[in-house]
Amino acid sequence: MNLDKNRIYEVMFILEPTIEEDDVDKIVGQLTQGVIDKGGDVAKVDKLGRRQLAYEIRKGSRKYRDGYYVLLHLNGTGQEIAETERRLRVLDPVIRYLTVRTDEELKRAKKMQDRRARRAAGRAARRAEAAAPAGADE
Amino acid sequence: MEEQNTRPASGPSSSPAPRRNSNQRSRTSRRKKRCPLLESKIDYIDYKDTRMLERFLGDNKRILPRRLTGVNTTMQRRLATAIKRAKQIALLPYV
Numbered sequence: 001m002n003l004d005k006n007r008i009y010e011v012m013f014i015l016e017p018t019i020e021e022d023d024v025d026k027i028v029g030q031l032t033q034g035v036i037d038k039g040g041d042v043a044k045v046d047k048l049g050r051r052q053l054a055y056e057i058r059k060g061s062r063k064y065r066d067g068y069y070v071l072l073h074l075n076g077t078g079q080e081i082a083e084t085e086r087r088l089r090v091l092d093p094v095i096r097y098l099t100v101r102t103d104e105e106l107k108r109a110k111k112m113q114d115r116r117a118r119r120a121a122g123r124a125a126r127r128a129e130a131a132a133p134a135g136a137d138e
Numbered sequence: 139m140e141e142q143n144t145r146p147a148s149g150p151s152s153s154p155a156p157r158r159n160s161n162q163r164s165r166t167s168r169r170k171k172r173c174p175l176l177e178s179k180i181d182y183i184d185y186k187d188t189r190m191l192e193r194f195l196g197d198n199k200r201i202l203p204r205r206l207t208g209v210n211t212t213m214q215r216r217l218a219t220a221i222k223r224a225k226q227i228a229l230l231p232y233v
Contacts, residue, residue: 012186012227054231067228071186098227100185105216109181116179 008043008106009074009081013088013097014057014067017050027091028070034083040076047071059095067095173210175217183216185223188230194221199231 011031015024024047032042048069057064074080081099088097175183180190194209194217196202201221204214224230 014228053228054225055228055233057228096227098223100223105182112181 006103007076007078007101008103009076010100010102011072011074011081011084011088011097012100013070014053014064014095015070016093016095017064017066017068019068019093023093024068024070027093028072030091031072031084031087034087035074035076035080038076038080038083040074040080042072043075044073045070046073057095064095173208173213175209175213183213183220185220185227186229187220188224191217191221191224191230195230199233 015027028045028047032045035042048071050066050068052066053064057067072084074084085097085099088094174193183190185191194202194207201218204211207214209217221230225232
């Protein structure tokens with residue numbers, strides 16, 4: 001198993017809309033601690049705040065029309081994801097969560113961007129060459 | 139790449155060949171569609187970007203086929219994944 005600490009994940013989860021700001025921080029703190037214990041780190045915490053859900057979610061006997069979205073950016077090996085998801089399953093105010101591994105996609109996007117930049121540079125160079133007549137050398 | 143993309147437009151698919159006896163649509167001059175994602179230079183399709191993803195959903199919130207949107211194959215695949223993720227986390231509706 002590849003245990004290089006170079007994976008990037010995004011963990012998004014939805015909390016009950018009625019949750020207090022302090023409780024959000026507490027949950028984020030717990031998750032962060034869990035990630036650190038497993039050897040990963042939390043690069044960024046985005047509290048996206050309350051947002052209407054695109055559809056009604058039923059959890060137990062409760063129905064939710066909106067929720068409090070939180071997004072964590074994690075770096076690590078993958079071990080901490082198992083831990084984070086386990087905690088998210090257990091935590092009561094969590095309505096839903098989603099983990100996405102993004103490093104490979106980002107790498108691909110970076111490659112595309114670089115290629116585009118290189119092409120643009122090449123085009124500019126060619127245009128400059130075409131604009132300057134052949135006699136006007138340096 | 140760019141040069142290649144323009145080639146099929148002048149190819150047999152859109153040229154008004156007189157012996158083509160297919161449906162009505164092929165008679166009207168059909169222009170080769172360009173991939174809207176490449177045009178707008180989107181390299182990373184983010185499932186959180188619902189504004190962008192919504193453009194590729196029909197009225198019934200289903201993913202539109204490539205034939206209508208002109209997205210290229212690779213991007214359509216990633217687009218589909220992103221839309222499905224957005225639906226899972228209730229950023230986009232299922233129906």
